Amino acid sequence: MTTTGRWTGLPDHVKEDPVYQDPPASSPRHATWPARTAVDCRTLEDLDEQVTRCGACPRLVRWREATAAVKRAAFADQAYWGRPVPGFGPSDAALVITGLAPAAHGANRTGRMFTGDRSGDVLFAALHELGLASRPAATGLGDGLRLLGVRVTAPVHCAPPGNLPTPQERDTCSPWLQQELRLLRPTVRSIVALGGFGWQAALPAMQGAGWTVPRPRPVFGHGARTVLPGAAGEATGVTLFGCYHVSQRNVSTGRLTPAMLREVLATAAQAAGL
Secondary structure (H helix, E strand, C coil), rough: CCCHHHHHCEEEEEEECHCCCCCCCCCCCCCCHHHHHHHHCCCCCHHHHCCCCCCHHHHHHHHHHHHHHHHHHHHCCCCCCCCCCEEEEECCCEEEEECCCCCCCCCCCCCCCCCHHHHHEHHHHHHHCCCCCCCCCCCCCCCCCCECCCEEEECCCCCCCCHCCCCCHHHHHHHHHHHHHHHCCCCCCEEEHHHHHHHHHHHHHHHHHCCCCCCCCCCCCCEEEEEEEECCCCCEEEEEEEEEECCCHHHHHHHHHHHHHHHHHHHHHHHHHH
């Protein structure tokens, strides 16, 4: 790992941590740890706790810890979370929203998905307007925000450099999302995937959780909608909706407007019975 550029001035334990070198298979820093651990989680509370312990992707661990050490000037007086960020919302959610990954100075700082950044400002304002969130803004873990029938999560639980996880990092992290959806199966009826990355990661996770993915695989698009049936004998399946990601770039350029977001969320909520 280079120590030039963004890495200059970082603490030595962030640059060169020997724990990344050949960890034992039982360690949370082993690449197979998510796959071996997630399946044994029987509640979302247990799953969320295990997620926060994960260190299976060395690049992401170093980046999230580096960001927490250096900080952004505006948040210099704040203690960053600097760990994997678990999903957020009730265990009987009927609607799941899955994005990409925590923001370096958003959820990686606050410890809650979509909290503390402009993407979250847009998302939670829309959820509040639809009666799916108790307040329109999310600033930190103690702000009193509650989601009503909705759970927010991501296919990658650590902040990645450049907001772009690698395919290997996505696949290493995927058992967490699979088990999260498996635990939510009794109640979830709609899933909204924010962005193409979220859509592509959601489909295999949904298949791993027990739903049937159509062939050819559905293609992402804003407003896309596809029904994934359950196993034989199940009365209900789940509907996957596509929505442009609530990134600052999409919102600032008008690619995604608040009205467009509300329309997708409202349709998904209706399909979920909310």
